[in-house]
Amino acid sequence: MGETPLDQGIRAARLGNFEEALRQYERAIASGGDLALAARGHRAWLFRTLGQYDCALEDYRLLMEAQPQHEEPLVRYAETLLQLGRADESLRALAPILHANPLNPLATDLLIRHQEYRGLRPAAEVCLPSADTLHARPPLNRILGILEQDPTSYPGSSCRELGVWLHALVRLTRPRTVVEIGTLFGQSTLYLAQALEENGSGHLCSFDLFEHTSYRSPVPGVTGAMIDIVRGHLEAAGLAHRATLHAGDSSSTLIRQFPDAIASFDMVLIDGDHHIDGCLKDWQAVAARLAPNGLVLLHDTNPERSGWLGPRHLIENLRRHAAEDYVALDLPTPDGFGIGIIQKVGTGCAGTWKVSLREQLAEWFHDRRLRGRRT
Ligand SMILES: C[S@@+](CC[C@H](N)C(=O)[O-])C[C@H]1O[C@@H](n2cnc3c(N)ncnc32)[C@H](O)[C@@H]1O
CATH class of the missing domain: 3.40.50.150 (Vaccinia Virus protein VP39)
Incomplete structure (x- = not known):
């Protein structure tokens, strides 16, 4: 079987050719099915790497809708919100997972980062480098x-x-x-x-x-x-x-x-x-x-x-x-x-x-x- 657009996207991303990676992920998403879901996950990750957080949030949101039974897109969504300094929204997004399983490893890992974020530096003082x-x-x-x-x-x-x-x-x-x-x-x-x-x-x-x-x-x-x-x-x-x-x-x-x-x-x-x-x-x-x-x-x-x-x-x-x-x-x-x-x-x-x-x-x-x- 030949390379899928998703394979080509991942290869391009590994080589640092991010534009090509985004093009291939887009092709994979357009083809639908499981390939599209996997490509959306990869694309969201790449968007975060590139600092395009709104695009990443939108991809995670669509993944959450398509796979409500999967916890990873939701945790990544909450993680991206925290990266943006939107800590309250991030916690609200994380709540359903913690409610279902307070020891969920992905969610507790993010919770620890929340505690560090709040405990070490009050939210108002956190200073991410500006553009x-x-x-x-x-x-x-x-x-x-x-x-x-x-x-x-x-x-x-x-x-x-x-x-x-x-x-x-x-x-x-x-x-x-x-x-x-x-x-x-x-x-x-x-x-x-x-x-x-x-x-x-x-x-x-x-x-x-x-x-x-x-x-x-x-x-x-x-x-x-x-x-x-x-x-x-x-x-x-x-x-x-x-x-x-x-x-x-x-x-x-x-x-x-x-x-x-x-x-x-x-x-x-x-x-x-x-x-x-x-x-x-x-x-x-x-x-x-x-x-x-x-x-x-x-x-x-x-x-x-x-x-x-x-x-x-x-x-x-x-x-x-x-x-x-x-x-x-x-x-x-x-x-x-x-x-x-x-x-x-x-x-x-x-x-x-x-x-x-x-x-x-x-x-x-x-x-x-x-x-x-x-x-
Ligand atoms: C503030 S970070 C260093 C940041 C890095 N210099 C930079 O600017 O990119 C502090 C690092 O010190 C390490 N560290 C803390 N205590 C240490 C110890 N006793 N021995 C070795 N490393 C330690 C931590 O693991 C952490 O990675």
């Missing part, structure tokens, strides 16, 4: 373009302004060894690796727990466990040779990977565990290996916006206890999360302060206040 922000300049590569269009990527991943800034810093300072703590879906990884590729030298080591299980890559053909997905993103961008991914707790894995503590890291992005203790452990592991004049970039230094105390605590303690060894700047970013820039200017004692009981308690209360509704 203006996203399209102010073209993406640095095709894969970054696709990832940035996917609303699930932000605000977990850096915004484009920060990514472009990281890229420029690598192009300017030409580091040989770059370390990243906190890979997530690989967005900042791609910015750093792209810059190393353009430099024609240097390597990135990126550390993460790689524990996310509900993420689905918007890059056609990229699937698997979290670490395979990030590797897939790097491969699709032609950058896999510039980056090595390390799975596990960042500070202990880093120490295992670089046991000799030679001052070889030229640039480090710390964007992993944002608790006071986690940040401090990452800092101590990194500081012992930082090259003279090496740079450490610290994401989320504004606790009011990010909800985390660790990065700000680190900056303030470096200023207080290790000012002879490090210059520490704390810059606002357009989305309010803040970025710290630390440069090793002295011999580089990491700082020997301890987290006081008072600070631990303050963090505990802070976490409860911000995330209380999740527990």
Whole structure:
């Protein structure tokens, strides 16, 4: 049997030829029957990838009408509404499924994202990048373009302004060894690796727990466990040779990977565990290996916006206890999360302060206040 229009559409989408994919899905839908239903599901997914949420919602709605017994179109419909920030409508859409089965895995997965959405950031404050922000300049590569269009990527991943800034810093300072703590879906990884590729030298080591299980890559053909997905993103961008991914707790894995503590890291992005203790452990592991004049970039230094105390605590303690060894700047970013820039200017004692009981308690209360509704 020859290829159906649906097969041709899926193949075109995998190759990034989205216009052709949409044409073939349209043909498959026009032919009717099961093929049409499957093609509509694929087309809705592609519409979401392309940021055409209204078209995706319409396809999911037609699928819900055609297959009222199937739960997936309804959950995807509710998920798309949440991506658009229409959280109340999304919950209303999800209600019948949860009513029928409160433990339905697809629906509970979405419910957890609702809780994160509401618990971490009150709905009114959630700031998806505006079309203006996203399209102010073209993406640095095709894969970054696709990832940035996917609303699930932000605000977990850096915004484009920060990514472009990281890229420029690598192009300017030409580091040989770059370390990243906190890979997530690989967005900042791609910015750093792209810059190393353009430099024609240097390597990135990126550390993460790689524990996310509900993420689905918007890059056609990229699937698997979290670490395979990030590797897939790097491969699709032609950058896999510039980056090595390390799975596990960042500070202990880093120490295992670089046991000799030679001052070889030229640039480090710390964007992993944002608790006071986690940040401090990452800092101590990194500081012992930082090259003279090496740079450490610290994401989320504004606790009011990010909800985390660790990065700000680190900056303030470096200023207080290790000012002879490090210059520490704390810059606002357009989305309010803040970025710290630390440069090793002295011999580089990491700082020997301890987290006081008072600070631990303050963090505990802070976490409860911000995330209380999740527990
Ligand atoms: C804010 S995200 C990183 C975003 C990414 N740098 C970007 O801009 O695209 C934080 C990441 O840190 C990881 N993380 C949290 N605690 C960690 C730990 N102890 N060890 C390694 N990774 C950790 C999480 O799994 C998550 O993927």
